[in-house]
Amino acid sequence: xxxxxxxxxxxxxxxxxxLGLFINNEFIKGAEGKTFETINPTTEQPIVAVHEATExxxxxxxxxxxxxxxxxxxQVTPADRGRKLIKLADLMERDLETLAAIEALDNGKAFSIxxxxxANAAGCIRYYAGWADKIHGQTIDINPDTLTYTRxxxxxxxxxIIPWNFPxxxxxxxxxxxxxxGNTVVLKTAEQTPLSALYAAKLIKEAGFPxxxxxxxxxxxRTAGAAIASHMDIDKVAFTGSTLVGxxxxxxAAKSNLKKMPTLRM
Numbered sequence: 001x002x003x004x005x006x007x008x009x010x011x012x013x014x015x016x017x018x019l020g021l022f023i024n025n026e027f028i029k030g031a032e033g034k035t036f037e038t039i040n041p042t043t044e045q046p047i048v049a050v051h052e053a054t055e056x057x058x059x060x061x062x063x064x065x066x067x068x069x070x071x072x073x074x075q076v077t078p079a080d081r082g083r084k085l086i087k088l089a090d091l092m093e094r095d096l097e098t099l100a101a102i103e104a105l106d107n108g109k110a111f112s113i114x115x116x117x118x119a120n121a122a123g124c125i126r127y128y129a130g131w132a133d134k135i136h137g138q139t140i141d142i143n144p145d146t147l148t149y150t151r152x153x154x155x156x157x158x159x160x161i162i163p164w165n166f167p168x169x170x171x172x173x174x175x176x177x178x179x180x181x182g183n184t185v186v187l188k189t190a191e192q193t194p195l196s197a198l199y200a201a202k203l204i205k206e207a208g209f210p211x212x213x214x215x216x217x218x219x220x221x222r223t224a225g226a227a228i229a230s231h232m233d234i235d236k237v238a239f240t241g242s243t244l245v246g247x248x249x250x251x252x253a254a255k256s257n258l259k260k261m262p263t264l265r266m
Contacts, residue, residue, distance in 0.1 A: 003019070003020075003029060004018065004019050004020040004027045004028075004029070004051075005017065005018055005019060005027070006019055006048045008047065008048060008102075008105070010101040010102070010104070010105050011101070011111070012097055012098070012100075012101040012111070013098075013101070015098050015101070015102070015199075017048060017102070017195060017198070017199060018198045018199060018201065018202055019035075019048065019049070019050045019051055019198070020050075020051050020198075021051050021053050021057055021061070021215075021216070021217045021218065022198065022201035022202075022204070022214075022215060022216040022217070023057070023060055023061045023064050023212075023215045023217070024064045024211040024212050024215070025204070025205045025209070025210075025211040025212070026211075027198075027201075027202075028051075029051050030051040030052050030053055030054060030057050031054060031056035031057050031060065032052075032054050032056065032057075034051070034052040034054065035049040035050060035051055035052055036049060036050065036052050036191065036218075036220075037049045038050060038106055038191075038192070038193070038194055038195060039192075040105060040106070040108070041107070041108035042108050047105060047106065047195070048195075050194050050195070050198065050218050051218065052218065052219050052220070052223075052224075053188070053217035053218060053219035053223075053224040054219065054223050054224065054227075055223060055224070055226075055227040057217055057219070057224065058186065058217070058224055058227035058228055058231060059227075059231075061186045061215040061217055062157060062159075062186055062231055062233050062234060063233075064211065064212035064215055065157045065184040065185065065186050065212055065213070065215055066156075066157055066184070066212075066233055067212050068184045068210055068211065068212030068213045069154070069156055069157055069183070069184040069212075072210040073182070073184055073210055073212075073213050074182075076182075076210070077133075078132045078133035078135065078182070079132065079133045081129075081132040081133075081179065081180060081182065082129045082130065082131075082132030082133055082180065083129075084129075084207050084208050084209055085125055085126070085128060085129030085132065085176065085179060085180060085207075086126060086129045087206075087207040087208060088125055088203055088204060088207040088209075089122045089123070089125040089126040089129065091203040091206055091207055092118065092121060092122035092125065092200065092203060093119070093122045095199075095203065096115060096118050096119060096122070097115075098199070099114075099118045099121075099168060099196055099199060099200065100114040100115040100117070100118045101114070102195050102196040102199055103117060103118065103167060103168060103193075103196050105195070106167070106192075106193045106194075106195040106196060107164065107165075107167060107193050107196075117166055117168060117169050118168055118196075120169055120172075121168040121169045121171065121172040122172070124169070124172040124173060124176050125172050125175070125176045127176070128176035128177050128179075128180040129176075129180060131177075131180050132180040132181075135152050135180075135181060136152065137149055137150040137151040137152050138150045152181075153182075154181050154182030154183045155181075155183055155235045155236045156183060156184070156235035156236070157183070157184050157185075157186065157233060157234050157235050157236075158174075158178045158183045158184070158185050158186070158234070158235065158236045158237070158238060159186050159187075159188075159228035159229070159231060159234040159236070159237045159238070160174040160175070160178070160185060160186070160187040160188070160228075160237070160238045160239075161187075161188045161221070161225050161228060161229075161237070161238070161239045161240070161241065161249070162174060162187065162188070162189060162190060162197075162240055162241075163190050163240050163241045164190035164192040164193040167189065167190065167193040167194075167195075167196045167197055168196045168197065168200060170240055171187065171189075171196075171197045171200060173240075174187055174238055174240075175187065175214060178238075179209075179213065179214065183236075184212060184213050184214070184215075185213070185214045185215060186215045186217065186228060186234065187214070187215070187216050187217070188217050188218070188219055188224050188225055188228060189216065189217070189218045191218065191219065191220050191221075194218035197216055197218075198216060198218065200216075201214070201216040204216075221245060225245075225249075226248075226252065229248070229249040229252035229253055229256075230252040230253075230255070230256045231256065232256055232257045233257075234257075235257075237249060237253050
């Protein structure tokens with residue numbers, strides 16, 4: 001086992017588990033060197049320790065996402081965005097058994113149910129891949145002397161926070177539409193279930209996404225989550241979780257840079 005990867009054994013076999021923060025297409029240690037254990041809910045025993053993101057790491061991830069949004073990602077055509085998402089879905093289906101084994105280990109659900117969740121997650125990514133080149137504005141006929149049209153443009157950097165109950169499915173619900181529309185992402189996993197999201201992060205690089213387009217960090221709501229909700233360079237925040245935390249995120253989004261249309265599912 002290294003600081004950034006560990007070999008983990010499941011009933012379905014051994015696999016290499018990333019442990020770091022996925023920023024700029026690389027797994028790195030947290031800025032403050034903190035880690036936390038993820039627990040197998042079936043045995044109540046530690047599985048492995050992953051790196052913990054703090055406010056400094058959120059700053060680093062947001063800077064990477066902003067650089068990608070202002071740079072290479074802006075030059076990628078909608079059709080190519082769709083192709084990259086299709087490739088990601090293909091890779092998730094290729095590694096379906098491994099991802100399901102991780103979900104079962106980290107989340108505690110039955111392997112058979114976890115397989116359905118992973119298949120649905122890949123299907124979600126594939127669905128939004130199909131929308132990438134179909135997000136069009138309109139030309140509106142007002143009168144012969146007037147040209148009226150609308151344009152749909154990406155918002156920018158999206159901060160995303162997901163819960164523990166459907167780790168990879170929530171991951172896909174957040175990443176799929178944001179990336180298909182041309183945005184970049186900083187996503188925080190639930191501290192209880194970070195493993196499948198971190199494994200899927202390495203598939204992002206394999207799928208050919210430029211560095212910084214999708215950044216996956218693990219940490220706690222009071223630190224990393226709060227930093228995302230109040231960050232001045234995040235343009236939109238999306239959250240799934242409790243009503244209490246959702247209210248706090250809504251307040252933080254309003255008090256910071258008045259983030260566009262916070263998406264809250266509580």
